[in-house]
Amino acid sequence: MRLFLFLGSLFSICLLSALAQARLSGPCSNCHTMHNSQDGAPMATFGGETGPNRALTRGSCLGCHGQNSGSKILDIGGSMIPQVLHTDATDLAGGNFRYILEGNDSNGHNVNELGNNDDTLTVPPGQFHAHGITNTSFSCAGDNGCHGYRSSSFDSFRSLEGAHHANVDGQLLTADTVPNSYRFLYGVKGYENETNSADRWQNVSSSSHNEYFGASTPTDYAADGCGACHSSKFINNVVETLVKPSSQTISGFCTTCHGNFHLLAGIGGNIVSPFIRHPTDISINNHGASSEYAGYTTYNINAPVGRLLVPTSASDVVEPANDTVTCLSCHVAHASAYPDMLRWDYNNMIAETNDPQQKDTGCFICHTTKDAD
Numbered sequence: 001m002r003l004f005l006f007l008g009s010l011f012s013i014c015l016l017s018a019l020a021q022a023r024l025s026g027p028c029s030n031c032h033t034m035h036n037s038q039d040g041a042p043m044a045t046f047g048g049e050t051g052p053n054r055a056l057t058r059g060s061c062l063g064c065h066g067q068n069s070g071s072k073i074l075d076i077g078g079s080m081i082p083q084v085l086h087t088d089a090t091d092l093a094g095g096n097f098r099y100i101l102e103g104n105d106s107n108g109h110n111v112n113e114l115g116n117n118d119d120t121l122t123v124p125p126g127q128f129h130a131h132g133i134t135n136t137s138f139s140c141a142g143d144n145g146c147h148g149y150r151s152s153s154f155d156s157f158r159s160l161e162g163a164h165h166a167n168v169d170g171q172l173l174t175a176d177t178v179p180n181s182y183r184f185l186y187g188v189k190g191y192e193n194e195t196n197s198a199d200r201w202q203n204v205s206s207s208s209h210n211e212y213f214g215a216s217t218p219t220d221y222a223a224d225g226c227g228a229c230h231s232s233k234f235i236n237n238v239v240e241t242l243v244k245p246s247s248q249t250i251s252g253f254c255t256t257c258h259g260n261f262h263l264l265a266g267i268g269g270n271i272v273s274p275f276i277r278h279p280t281d282i283s284i285n286n287h288g289a290s291s292e293y294a295g296y297t298t299y300n301i302n303a304p305v306g307r308l309l310v311p312t313s314a315s316d317v318v319e320p321a322n323d324t325v326t327c328l329s330c331h332v333a334h335a336s337a338y339p340d341m342l343r344w345d346y347n348n349m350i351a352e353t354n355d356p357q358q359k360d361t362g363c364f365i366c367h368t369t370k371d372a373d
């Protein structure tokens, strides 16, 4: 009897902590439709679609997340849906796919769902080996995508199966399932901003932002081999071979498709300057404590750094000895207002500039002595 009670309370503790972690809320009918029919009319109409969708949702990935409204976070009857295609004045941390549709292909990742394939790039620049991911197959999730389990066994909905209802926020240290990985990017560690509920999914200020996981040496293919990007996992009693970055860093994640821009051999074989490509996953004052980089000490959301240990909350302090360069120090993940998906206009990065609009921005946030002092 006592054992039964004990197990019972253990069960409710587990249940409580599981409930505390799952943030998705609201009536089922906010997001699901059982037959895609009410009064004879379709219900899966999010984003102007007609449905039906897998998992009985009222929109596809883009239908729900790209409703092109004036809000970057849409409130549908008490359920909040983060938006990646909208007309709000400011964007969520990943950027806004609208910059591709209203701008240029080079402003971002032209995922298939946008219906606007990249006309210039046919494969991911810097890819380590040829595979099925091309400008015409590239998608949000699963096989040929970024979110969820990535392999040919998983289309976009299957790759996220159950993830929305099990989403974990805050410090993500385990990253061995989709819902406990950073932003459903399988295998990536990080901290999802929960400084306050209004700031979810955003980099708002030096003290309220996501925290990216970094490393002090890029992934070394000579050591990790195919495991640098591939690993296997039991899912529904089947061993699946999935794409997963061995480093579990955000730059390691980009590496899975853009390998040569990050792998140790790709930057020159070691972490000693001069490099052959801009390094990522190295400490900011890798070159020594007296380097120009030592001047970057207050977190700037226009050049986010990576952390060697995933923190429990957002910090406004940069420690150049520990914190690292990441792909997201210069790029966003979805699309930006600037060419090459950069966080700022590279054309304005002019050596020794005295222009108050450009000084201390972009490259100068780390390269503190390359503008006028």
Ligand code: HEC
Binding pocket: 024, 025, 026, 027, 028, 029, 030, 031, 032, 055, 057, 079, 080, 157, 160, 161, 162, 163, 164, 165
């Ligand atoms: C705020 C939106 C939202 C609400 C509210 C919601 N769901 Fe879901 N649900 C989703 C999305 C999105 C998916 C598909 C993607 C995934 O599986 O993560 C999903 C998938 C599912 C699945 C299939 C995956 C799994 O977990 O096995 C079931 C079952 C499900 N929902 C049941 C429900 C029920 C029952 C309710 C009401 C109590 C509900 N959902 C409320 C968004 C929602």
Ligand code: HEC
Binding pocket: 105, 106, 107, 108, 109, 110, 111, 118, 121, 122, 123, 124, 125, 133, 134, 135, 138, 144, 145, 146, 250, 253, 254, 255, 256, 257, 258, 327, 328, 331, 332, 333, 340, 341
């Ligand atoms: C699943 C594969 C995949 C992953 C992961 C990936 N990319 Fe890409 N990337 C592509 C493909 C395919 C293209 C070329 C087509 C396009 O630009 O839409 C591309 C293009 C780009 C471009 C050039 C955009 C242009 O059109 O000129 C940049 C910059 C970029 N990626 C950065 C990143 C960064 C940063 C990350 C990590 C946050 C990342 N990528 C992760 C597949 C990927």
Ligand code: HEC
Binding pocket: 128, 129, 130, 131, 132, 133, 142, 143, 144, 145, 150, 151, 152, 221, 225, 226, 227, 228, 229, 230, 243, 255, 256, 257, 259
């Ligand atoms: C730098 C990252 C990286 C490394 C290293 C790497 N792969 Fe891949 N591989 C990928 C990506 C990304 C895909 C595409 C997966 C998808 O379509 O979802 C892929 C796909 C594959 C596929 C599926 C077939 C296809 O063309 O899509 C095979 C097989 C494969 N890789 C084998 C290997 C082997 C063997 C090695 C070691 C010699 C290796 N890979 C090393 C990134 C990598």
Ligand code: HEC
Binding pocket: 022, 023, 024, 025, 031, 032, 057, 058, 059, 060, 061, 062, 064, 065, 079, 080, 081, 082, 140, 141, 147, 156, 157, 160, 164, 167, 182, 183, 184, 192
């Ligand atoms: C029915 C609408 C709906 C559909 C369909 C849907 N999502 Fe979501 N998605 C949501 C909601 C609501 C949330 C916020 C969940 C929360 O509050 O934890 C969310 C959150 C996310 C997040 C952020 C997770 C985080 O770390 O907070 C990602 C990434 C995501 N969805 C990707 C996708 C992809 C990829 C698909 C297609 C396979 C998809 N979603 C389909 C409604 C939807």
Ligand code: HEC
Binding pocket: 271, 272, 273, 274, 275, 276, 278, 279, 282, 283, 284, 285, 286, 287, 293, 303, 304, 305, 324, 325, 326, 329, 330, 346, 349, 362, 363, 364, 365, 366, 367
């Ligand atoms: C997040 C910080 C950060 C940002 C932002 C940044 N860099 Fe760097 N950069 C570094 C670090 C760290 C090194 C390597 C220092 C070392 O070890 O010598 C480096 C090295 C370089 C090098 C020299 C490479 C070598 O062989 O030593 C050049 C050139 C460079 N960066 C240009 C740029 C340009 C141009 C931009 C803007 C597009 C930029 N960087 C943005 C941190 C940054």
Ligand code: HEC
Binding pocket: 124, 125, 126, 251, 254, 255, 258, 261, 262, 278, 279, 280, 325, 326, 327, 328, 329, 330, 331, 340, 342, 346
């Ligand atoms: C220091 C800033 C900086 C960092 C860090 C950085 N990039 Fe870039 N990236 C640029 C700039 C600037 C360009 C424009 C092309 C150039 O200068 O080579 C660019 C271009 C690209 C392109 C487009 C190439 C093409 O052919 O159109 C891709 C893809 C890309 N970066 C991916 C990545 C990935 C992946 C990482 C991390 C491994 C990364 N970048 C890290 C600044 C950066």
